[in-house]
Amino acid sequence: MTASSAELPPEPQAVVGPLTRAAVFLVVRVNPGGESVARDLLADLPGLQRSVGFRSLDGGLTCVAGLSSSAWDRLYGSPRPAELHDLPVFAGDKHTSVTTKADLLFHLRAERMDLCFELESLIMARLEGVVTVVDEVQGFRYFDARDVLGFVDGTENPTGRGAVDAVLVDDDGAFNGGSYVIVQKYLHDMAAWNKLTTEQQELVIGRRKLSDVELSDDEKPGDSHIALNVIEDEDGNELEIVRDNMPFGRPAYGEFGTYFIGYAKTPSIIEKMLENMFVGSPPGNTDRILDFSTPLTGALFYVPTAEFLEDPVVASDEPAEPTPEPPAPAPGTSLGIGSLRRSPR
Numbered sequence: 051m052t053a054s055s056a057e058l059p060p061e062p063q064a065v066v067g068p069l070t071r072a073a074v075f076l077v078v079r080v081n082p083g084g085e086s087v088a089r090d091l092l093a094d095l096p097g098l099q100r101s102v103g104f105r106s107l108d109g110g111l112t113c114v115a116g117l118s119s120s121a122w123d124r125l126y127g128s129p130r131p132a133e134l135h136d137l138p139v140f141a142g143d144k145h146t147s148v149t150t151k152a153d154l155l156f157h158l159r160a161e162r163m164d165l166c167f168e169l170e171s172l173i174m175a176r177l178e179g180v181v182t183v184v185d186e187v188q189g190f191r192y193f194d195a196r197d198v199l200g201f202v203d204g205t206e207n208p209t210g211r212g213a214v215d216a217v218l219v220d221d222d223g224a225f226n227g228g229s230y231v232i233v234q235k236y237l238h239d240m241a242a243w244n245k246l247t248t249e250q251q252e253l254v255i256g257r258r259k260l261s262d263v264e265l266s267d268d269e270k271p272g273d274s275h276i277a278l279n280v281i282e283d284e285d286g287n288e289l290e291i292v293r294d295n296m297p298f299g300r301p302a303y304g305e306f307g308t309y310f311i312g313y314a315k316t317p318s319i320i321e322k323m324l325e326n327m328f329v330g331s332p333p334g335n336t337d338r339i340l341d342f343s344t345p346l347t348g349a350l351f352y353v354p355t356a357e358f359l360e361d362p363v364v365a366s367d368e369p370a371e372p373t374p375e376p377p378a379p380a381p382g383t384s385l386g387i388g389s390l391r392r393s394p395r
């Protein structure tokens with residue numbers, strides 16, 4: 051470990067940031083043999099982001115990359131983040147979640163879609179031929195940060211220090227400063243939803259539609275979205291996640307969706323919420339939002355620190371392999387300095 055990395059915690063990726071107006075959610079599988087190309091792209095991601103983002107200083111462009119459990123094994127091997135695993139299916143009598151075979155998630159955010167589009171184009175140019183696209187969704191911020199169901203979405207997100215505490219891993223050695231992220235793409239049955247009165251919709255969500263004020267404990271049904279997603283540990287502390295859901299859709303095709311994305315320091319918090327929603331708490335008391343929302347995808351990823359992506363050997367804290375003595379340069383030749391970045395394992 052270098053002196054500077056001993057003093058400073060590893061730099062996280064831009065997991066916690068202000069909500070933006072535009073986002074792209076790109077999920078791909080790495081084809082067999084494509085591992086080193088994918089790893090090199092991940093190492094160069096901050097540079098690509100600067101190439102696009104620096105040209106629009108108020109554009110707020112960021113890109114977070116995550117790896118699934120199997121992708122981690124293929125790209126970086128051992129050691130691995132303690133809680134990285136495949137997202138389980140949550141199945142109750144009425145609702146069942148979906149899981150998707152996926153390797154890499156790219157979560158691009160900016161104030162303008164053109165910046166996301168440009169960076170995504172550069173990413174895909176580098177990955178051409180070595181990945182299979184699983185899903186690509188362009189999300190937009192809707193009126194008053196509402197979802198397409200018409201409710202303000204994101205209000206109770208922790209902010210500032212609380213957000214950092216909620217999302218960054220702090221008890222896993224070399225993996226501290228990373229995060230876990232779960233994504234799910236939902237489509238809504240707008241015809242059924244619009245048959246409800248506003249008051250009935252408010253009982254589904256657990257908040258007022260116009261004012262975004264939370265219903266009182268007396269008013270809020272136990273199967274409302276809010277009631278099932280406010281969870282606590284055994285000491286009564288609320289367990290929080292950071293969400294940056296985005297609406298998406300194609301009204302001409304009847305497509306109205308919410309792309310759910312939740313970051314947390316441990317995936318177990320988001321998984322508990324999913325269990326509450328799909329299996330029910332108690333079992334059978336499922337989230338009313340699922341009567342109008344169908345998941346099409348689902349996957350879990352670990353988000354390494356920016357430092358790890360750029361230099362996996364250093365960040366992994368693995369004992370360095372003994373380096374053979376370099377051959378002495380022939381008289382009159384250069385010092386033989388090639389790539390300044392160490393090649394990944």
Ligand code: HEM
Pocket residue numbers: 197199201202203204205206207234236255257275276279280291293295308310312320321323324339343
């Ligand atoms: C809160 C919408 C899926 C976790 C909310 C709120 C809305 C909403 C409107 C209230 C405002 C706010 O605090 O943000 C949706 C929609 C979804 C969806 C449209 C997709 C169909 C999920 C999923 C999870 C989740 C899959 C977790 C696995 C939460 C949490 C809160 C919340 C933790 C805040 C609860 C609180 O502290 O009051 N959601 N959500 N949501 N949602 Fe969702």
